[in-house]
Amino acid sequence: MARAYLNISLKSWVVTPTANMFDKLPPSNLQPEIGDLCKLQGGSLQFTNKHGVGIIVGIHFESYTRIPQYEIKWLKSDKHMRFAKGDIEVVSRVN
Secondary structure (H helix, E strand, O other): OHHHHHHHHHHHOOOOOOHHHHHHOOOOOOOOOOOOEEEEOOOOHHHHHHHOOEEEEEEEEOOOOOOEEEEEEEOOOOOEEEEOHHHEEEEEOOO
């Protein structure tokens, strides 16, 4: 009897996400686009403090591979760097 009561009480505390919540999260399976705001995924605190977030300003393909390199302009330091898709995390998408 206590087990049935426990299941009922836990179900009442479950929070269901709304559609607005999913609209604000960027989809992780899409390719980053020019103009997206991003940050370095798994970057050190020292790098984040120096460069902050960046904006994708270009997509480059090397002649020997089809893997894109994303050129990022860091907003805090005004430096340009290139990273692969797995190295960056999109913070805000451009629509």
